[in-house]
Amino acid sequence: MDDQQMNPDPLAQLCAALNDADVRILHTGDQMAPALNDWRGRFRGAALAVLQPTSTAAVARAVRACAALGLQIVPQGGNTGLCGGATPGNGQTQVVLSLSRLNRVRNVDLMGSALTVEAGCILETVQQVADDAGKLFPLSLAAEGSAQIGGVLATNAGGTAVLKYGAARDLVLGLEVVLADGTVWNGLRSLRKDNTGYDLRHLFIGSEGTLGIITAAVLKMHPKPRAVMACLVALQTPRGALDLLTRITSDLGDRLTAFEVFDAHCMELTTRHHPDLRNPFADQHAWYALVEVSETSHLVPLEHMVESTLGVAIEEGCANDIVLATSEKQRADLWKLRESISESQKREGFTLKHDISVPIAAIPEFLDTAGRELAENCPGIQIGAFGHFGDGNIHFNMRPPATSENAEEREHAIAEVVYRVATALNGSFSAEHGVGQLKTGELERFKSPEEMALFWVMKAALDPQHRLNPGKVLAS
Amino acid sequence: MDDQQMNPDPLAQLCAALNDADVRILHTGDQMAPALNDWRGRFRGAALAVLQPTSTAAVARAVRACAALGLQIVPQGGNTGLCGGATPGNGQTQVVLSLSRLNRVRNVDLMGSALTVEAGCILETVQQVADDAGKLFPLSLAAEGSAQIGGVLATNAGGTAVLKYGAARDLVLGLEVVLADGTVWNGLRSLRKDNTGYDLRHLFIGSEGTLGIITAAVLKMHPKPRAVMACLVALQTPRGALDLLTRITSDLGDRLTAFEVFDAHCMELTTRHHPDLRNPFADQHAWYALVEVSETSHLVPLEHMVESTLGVAIEEGCANDIVLATSEKQRADLWKLRESISESQKREGFTLKHDISVPIAAIPEFLDTAGRELAENCPGIQIGAFGHFGDGNIHFNMRPPATSENAEEREHAIAEVVYRVATALNGSFSAEHGVGQLKTGELERFKSPEEMALFWVMKAALDPQHRLNPGKVLAS
Secondary structure, eight states: OHHHHHOOOOOHHHHHTTTOTTEEEEEHHHHHHHBBOOOOOBBBOOOOOOEEEESSEEEEEEHHHHHHHHHHHESSOHHHHHHHHTSSSSSSSEEEEEEEOOOOEEEEEETTTTEEEEETTTHHHHHHHHHHHTTTOOOOOOTTTTTHHHHHTTTOOOOTTTHHHHOGGGGGGEEEOOOTTTTTEOOOOOOOOOOOOOOOOHHTTSSTTSEEEEEEEEEEEOOSSSSEEEEEEEESSSHHHHHHHHHHHHHGGEEEEEEEEEEEEHHHHHHHHHHTTTOOOSSOOEEEEEEEESSSSSSOOOHHHHHHHHHHHHHSSSSSSSEESSSHHHHHHHHHHHTHHHHHHEEEEEOOOOOOOEGGHHHHHHHHHHHHHHHHSSTTTTEEEEEEEEGEEEEEEEOOOOSSSSSSHHHHHHHHHHHHHHHHTTTOOOOOSOOOTHHHHHHHHHHHHHHHHHHHHHHHHHHOOOBSSSTTSSSS | OOOHHSSSHHHHHHHHHTTOEEEEEESSHHEEEEEEEBBBOOOOOOSEEEEESSSSHHHHHHHHHHHHOOOOOESSOOOOOSSSSSSOSSSSSEEEEOOOOOOOOEETTTTEEEEEEETSSHHHHHHHHHHTTTOOOOOOOOOTTBBHHHHHHTTOOOOOHHHHHGGGGGGGEEEEEOOTTTTTEOOOOOOOOOOOSSSHHHHHTTTTSSEEEEEEEHHHEEOOSSSSEEEEEESSHHHHHHHHHHHHHHGGGGGEEEEEEEHHHHHHHHHHHOOOOSSSSSOOEEEEEEEEEEESSSTTEEEEEEHHHHHHHHTTTSEEEEOOOOSHHHHHHHHHHHHHHHHHHHTTTBBOOOOOEEEEEGHHHHHHHHHHHHHSTTTTOOOEEEEEEEEEEEEEEEEOOOOOOOOHHHHHHHHHHHHHHHHHHTOOSSSSSSSTTSSHHHHHSOOOOHHHHHHHHHHEEEEEEEETTTTTTSSO
């Protein structure tokens, strides 16, 4: 800080301090532009420079150099987050630290089903490496072609396979982290059992770069499914969806790998905005469930099992109708229906998105209560609900009617209803998207004072000078 | 502390401060005796009193009262730990806080497969509650009839089902914890997805009561298996065991629920000390694997699958011979062989126990190297190795020959070899038993200075005055 006062050009100081073959420094507007806003275009920031180190040691040197100059660090991976967690603030005291060039696969341990990768590895690459090894890295999400594993872990990303395999944190055996003072913590263990001291991994996972910078991880691989089947089930109510879930879990156990549900409105939007997609049922239904089951053994009659289970579901009245995908193409088409919802809502003009979760049994009550309150408070609002029902996670999106009122105020009022109803049901205002800079207010509003105090204790313990990703998760 | 100096009887002070219908205070020698030593009889301590609160609020009041009097708290569950983590020290400034009367099942959420239980619930009770609900709580270990769930979580207990279901920490959705200052953190969420701030659960799980006192937890239940099959496989080498593991995982996927391996010496001891047990093979073999597979669906031909897989294993040469349990009785008998090893070693006079883990692929090298070094350094030593090979976890136990040398010195020298070899293979000196007061020296010796520093940062953040379980995990 003293140095900075003597020399008024902090960029020159940074370049001098980081005269390092392993750290590329970008500082022109053009070079930095992609790193300064988020992909949804909702947040825009400024930075003194974008640093691209190629090794863990270089990350540590960069952190120490920034610390010495009083600069704050915004870690960034594929920059695909939805809450602005990787977008810098507006001052000139922040530096974006991009992990994208720290992207080697360090080790593949077949027997241990473990994969050691650096933070900058693209998620899709990690999936591919596992696949090449005859294994499965199950984490899968829309942005997997550009999301990097460091960001995936820093945000504890979810996606479509959480039901069976858990979220990002459940797939981590070991971590390597650069701390706020440039210390490297090497916790890259691949052990399935290790009870020697405090578990530090889970503190860094999900902390969105505010407690440390994840530079590498040992990831768990799973046995690769030999057969995968999908079907679309027409349903009358969300409660019917839960009855179906109960039936499938009871009969097929943990073969169930996806249980995605969406409403009639989502189906209508998707088929209208994507003329290549069609509703495979002759009739319209109120709700639809995309069910996927996987089987690792070729000795199991999966098709017979699925048909038998669904037959019972129809007899029990929890399913109206069923379309079973009988080819890879048909399975892909069913998934396209589900995966095009977000894009269709965008085209239709849906503007308000809420990524909530509740205990699974409370889903119908959440939908009833929140839907009714919003209809009362905001007549004419269109709701399109979809999501990972099997995880209690609903993307509760909506399009309010055009109005002359203050849109931002209305947006807050609507979010307030949604989050209040979810929280009253012991739910969460951010199931998988995290907090970033978008939801720091919600964190303060909905967390207990005791929990907020613990968060600040953790921040003070690991980053007492607020060098790492300031203003994210915890409002400065 | 000032009060204490004015009144020389701290017990009277404690009783006065805790005049509380919800906290029973034991203070006579007889009353306290069972709480002052561990069940292996290896550690013995002293305490001013044993407190037995019956509610979370009462735990909080007890903690505050102790804090005000300058007393330190040793949380204790079923007192079945193996490292002295629940045994107090020798002074009169420590109080044992027993969670045994805080033992209600608060909630069973069938749809969410979640169970909310208080810390004092016996593990076996929790298993039974899940079973009654048509679900499985998979954590299972020898002491399950007396181990309490609070201790199970505080030590991140392992057991025989880790291979498929993970250790204790993998079965936790939410936690309730009383902090060192008596604050209650209510993190009793049952959500499958929740990305709102730092994950505090995993810091308390496995911290052995040194960072907070776990008072309740929301536990995950799993689908209940409809069929379980076990077999004993005769093997030539540990490497053969790993080949068999690879074959089974490849063919049966995550149906594999146990892969327990033991050597010829363990078989010989067990059948000699337990005349009701017998080696089911006609010949002696060098190694044995107890393999168990489970299936949640009644539509799967499990027996056929297992037979087919094992047939291939024999053809491939990784199995010498196989005995398939065809009845529940036979399956129980196979498990008795495995479960009687510890007791048989005790009867034989095995005195040195090491609970190590290594990456699975490194098991053969660990056994070779450690076995050879010990044979050289301590001629005549008898090794009996067994454990959870599927998790890389070996109970590497041994009986040194009678000697006039300093036994304690030799014990340390042997442990040094075992832990050094395991650590050199990126393994752990305590896979599932934790650190307690037994292995604080090993923690300091084998952890990096960076990791030790982080442990102390966590301790300082959450228990700055060292009120909770002093001298455990981190040596005072």
